[in-house]
Amino acid sequence: MDEVMIAALLVATLRAAAPLVLAGLGELVCERAGVLNLGVEGMMLVGAVVGFAATITTGSVWLGLVAAMLAGAAMAGVFAVLTLGLAANQVASGLALTIFGVGFSALFGAPYQGHPIPGLASVVFPDLSRAAPLVQQVLLIDPLVWLALAAPFVVARFLDRSRPGLILRAVGESHEVAHALGYKVLRIRTLATLFGGAMAGLGGAYLSLAYTPMWTENMVSGRGWIALALVVFSTWKPVMLALGAFLFGFVTIAGFQAEAWGIPLAPNLLATLPYLATILVLVLISRDTLRLKLNAPAALGKPFHPAG
Amino acid sequence: MAVLAPVLAPVLAPVLAVVLAALGAALLFAALGRDPLACLHTLFIAPLADRNGWSELALKATPLLLCAIGIAVGVRANVWNIGAEGQFTMGAIAGGATALVLGPAGGWYVLPLVLLAGIAGGAAWGGVAALLRTRFNAHEILVTLMLSYVAIQVLGWLVRGPMQDPEGFNFPQSRLFDPSALLPALFEGGRVTVAAVFAVLTVPLGALLLGRTVMGYRLRVVGLAPGAARYAGFSERGAVWFCLLLSGGLAGLAGICEVAGPIGQLMPSISPGYGFAGIIVAFLGRLQPVGIVFASLLMALLYLGGESLQITQQLPLAATGVIQGMLLLFLLAADVLTLYRPRWVRRRAHG
C-alpha cells in the first residue's frame, strides 16, 4: 500500500465520519443539557433533503447548508415544544420525530430523486504542487470535514471551560437544583435542543451535498442512530465522540475496501458492518455501568415541570 | 365533567390527534396542489366502499395488531422494543426457510412448524437484545433498531444468495412456498388469512395478561416505578426478557404470516414498515389491547388509502409516512393536554 492509497483511505474515513461527528456533537450537547432526542435520524433526513432542494433552487451549496441547519433546528423545535413545553415523553417524541422525518423527507424529496449536483468543493489552497502526495490528498478534504475535525475541540472547550457550558452541564445534571438557583432550565434546554437539530441537519446535508452527492430516499440509513450510540460510547465527551466516529468511518470504508483486498463479502452483509459495530461498541461501553453512571447527565430524559 | 373525565380522557387524545392529523393531511394535499376533500375521501372513505376493501383492511391490520400488542406490553414495563421490523423480518426468514425446506414434503405438520419457526425467529432476534441488555446493559432501543437494519440486510443477502430461486431469472426472491406451507384464506375470494384470527386472539390474551395476572402486574410495576419493583423483588431482567421475547415472537409471527400468506415467498422487501408503524399503533391505542384494535384498523386504513392516493391522485406513497408521523406527534401533544392537566393540579395541591 503506498502513500497515496493510505491518504485516500484516510480521507475516505474522515468523510465517512464527518456526518457522524456533526450530528453526534449536536446530540451530545443536547444530552449534556438533559434532553434525550431520539429524532436524530429524522432530523438528518430532513436536513439532507432540504439542503439538497435549497442547493438546487438557489444554486449555492452554502445556502443549502444553512437551509439544512434551519430545517434540522425546526424539527428540533417541534421536539422542544412537545417534550419541554408540554413535558411529553422524550423517548416517544423522538421516535415520532424520526418517523415523521422519514416520511417527510421521502415525500418532499421525491422530485429530487437521482438529480445530480456538483457538491461541496474542497478548500482551495494556493499551491500544493510541491507538497508530498499524501499531504496533497489530505488537504483536498472539504470544509465540513475541517469543521468536523475542529468542532469537537470547540465544543469540549465550551462545555468544560466556559460559564455557559458550566450552566448547560448543571441543567443536565439536575434541573431542580438549576431551577432553584434561578436558571431558566427550559430556555437553556430549548437552545441545546435547537443546536442539536441544526447540527443533525448539517450532518444530513453533508451526506446529500458532499458525501454522495445526491438525494436518495432514506439515504441517512441509520447514521442518526449510530450518532446516538456514539454519544453513549463517548461517555458524553466531544473528543471521544470524534474518535469513535472516525473508527466507524474506518469500519465503513474498510468494508468497501474488503473486496479490493481480496476478502469477498456480499454487499448486503457488508452493509451490516456499521450496525454490528455499533452494537459491539454499545456492549463494550455499557457493561461498565459505573463509568456510565459517573458520566451520564443525571437528568437525561427526565421531564421538568417548572411549577413543581 | 368530573365524572365523565376519567371515561373520556383516554379516548379524547387519540380522537383529537386523528382529527388534527386529518387536518394536517388536508393542508399537505392542498400544498401538493390536490383537492383536499377529494384526497381525504380517497384516504379514509373510498377504501371501505366494498367487501374487498374490508378484507384488505383486515389483511393490513393483522401484522400491525400483532406487532403493536407486543410493543405495548413492553412499553408498559418500560422496555422499548422499537425493532419489531427486524423481528418481523427474522420471523419471515426463519419461517420462510422452514417452508422452503419442509414444504415440498407436504403434510399437515408443515404449516404449524413454519409458524412456530417464525415465532422462534422473531423471539430469538428480540432475545439477542434482551441478552445484551441484561448481560451488558446495552440499551434495547439502539440495539433492537440496529438489529432491524441487520435483519433487513440479511434477508436481502439470502434472497440473492442461499435462498434465491434457481429458476427465478436471477430475480432477488425465493421459490414460491408450497401450498402446505401457506396459511389458508379466511374466506373465499379475499386475501386475508387465518392470521387475522391469531391477531384478534392476542387482544383478550394481552388484556388478561396486563390486567389480571401477577406477571402483568409485575410488568406494570417495573414500568411505572422501577424502585418499587426492586423493593418488591420483581426482577427487572425478567421483565426485559419476557417483553422482548413476547414482542419479538409476536412480530415474528406477523412476519411469517405475511410471507406465508399474501406474499407467498421471500423477497427483499416484505413490509411497508409494519414494525415501525406498530409503535404508532401501540401509542394511539393507549398501550391498551382493546385500544390497539381500533388503532391498527385506522393505521391499516391509512396504508390502504395511501395506496389509493398513489393510484388516483399520483401522490407518492411517502405521504402516508408523513401522515403517520403527524398522527404520533399530535397524539403526544394531545395526550399531554388532556391527561397532564389534572395531574398537574393534583401535584400542586399537595406541593
Place this chain on the structure above:
Amino acid sequence: MASSARLAPPRLALRGIGKRFGVTVANDGIDLTVAAGEIHALLGENGAGKSTLVKIIYGVQQPDEGEILWDGVPVTMGDPNAARALGIGMVFQHFSLFETLTVAENIALGLASREPIAALSGRIAATAARYGLAVDPGRPVHHLSVGERQRVEILRCLLQEPKLLIMDEPTSVLTPQEVEGLFAMLRRLAAEGCSVLYISHKLAEIQALCDDATVLRAGRVVAQCNPRTTSPSHMAEMMIGRALAAAPPRVQSAPGAAVLVAEGLSLPAEDPFGTALRAVSFMLRGGEILGIAGVAGNGQKALLAALTGERPAPRAEDVTLAGVPVGRKGAAARRRAGLAAVPEERLGRSAVAELSLTENALLTGTEGDFAAHGFVRFPLLRRFARGVIDTFKVVAAGEAATAGSLSGGNMQKFIIGREMGHAPKVLIAAHPTWGVDVGAAQAIHQALRDMAAGGVGVLIISEDLDEILSLCDRIAVLHGGVLSPAQAVGTVTIDEIGLLMGGMAHAA
C-alpha cells in the same frame, strides 16, 4: 417587640402574604418582621406553610397577595436572582448542589459574577477559613459528607455577603457536635449584622439559638414569642394547636429469640456516590425495637438494601432471618420468610403513585395469599386493602384511590398497615415518619410499638436521632459503613452518640 423599637426599618418585613395552590391555602395573611442582626425562628410542623413562605421570600414562588418590604422599601422578587441581588441567601433543606461538579463550580453557579474558577477558589478558601468551614474547592461534591455539603451551601451564600440568610431545617442532617459548630457560625454572622431566618420544628434548638420566633399553623401566623422565655411545651402547643398527649409507657415484653442477625455483612457501594458496608454485625430479638442512627450518606441505603435482599449479600450466613441463612436470597424470598420493610421514600419505592391502593396492596403480597395459578384474586385483595384503610384510619377515597392521591402521612399509614397485615417476624423501617405530620407520626410510632409488643422484631434506620431515642430499646450508630455495637438507650449520652455519628468512636 424589639424590632419596632429601633429607628431603622427592619431588614425584612412581610405584610399580609397569601398564597394558594388550587383549593389549598398554603399561606394566609402572613406578617413577619426580621430585624438586622437578628436570628429569627420560623416554627411550624410539616405542611404549616413554612416552605411556601420562604420560597416566596427567596423568589422561587410569587405571592398571590401581600407585600414584601426590604429595608423598608417594597420589593418584588421575580426569581431567586432578584432575591440574591438584594442580599438574600438561602440554604435549602435538600441541598441545591450538583453531584458531579466541583465545590468551586457549584459555588460559581450560585454567584452572578463571571469570576474565573481559579480566582474564585482562592476567595472560597479565604471565606472558609474565616468562618471555620473547611472544604476543598477542587473536590467533586459527590465525595463530600452531608455536613461538608451543607458547608458548601453556606459558603455559596456567604460569598455573596448576604444581609439575610435563610436556613431551612439545617440540623436534621448533622451530628450534635456539628450542630454546635453551625450555631457558633450563625451567631458570629448575626454579630456582624447579618439577619438569619431559621426554619425548624426542633424546639430545643430554637431556644438555644434564636432571638425571636414566629409560629405558623395551617398557613397562618398563630403566635409570635421570645423563645428564650417561652417553654418548649407551650411552643409545641402553639405549633400543633392542641396539647400533645404523651406516649403511653411501653410495655416491655421479654425479649424473644433472635429474629434478624447480621454477621460480618460487607457490601460494596452500588454507585460512585454510595457508601460500602464494612463488616456490619447486630442481633435483633423478637419483641424489641433496635434503632440504627447515623448521619445521612453513611451506608443507610446499602444496609437497608442488604437486609431486605434488594442487593443480596456475598454469603448466605451474612444475614440470618429467624434462624435461616438468607444472605443470598432476593427480596421476594426474604419476604416469604417473614421479613417486611418500609423504606423512607414512599411513592416510587414502597408504593406506586399511579396504581390504586388495592393494587399497591399486592406489591408485597405473597402469591399464595392473593393469587391463584398466576391470576390475581382481586376480591381478596380489595378486602385486605379495605381492612388496612379501616384499621389504620387512612384518609383516602376508598381502596380504588390511587396512592398518589393520598397525603404522605396517610400513605405511610397504609404502607405500615399493609406490612403489618402480612404478619411478619421482622419489620425494618427507614425513617418511617419522614415528611409526615405530627398526628400521623404518633399513629405510626404507636403501630411500631404495638408490633414489638406482639413479638415482632422491629429495626428502625433513621437519621432523626429524636425519633430513635423516643422509640427504640437499643441504639447502634452507622458511620462510614461501619456499625457500632448496640447499647441500651438509657445507658448512653447524646454526646457519646454524637461522637459515634461523627466517626470518633474511640475518642469518647
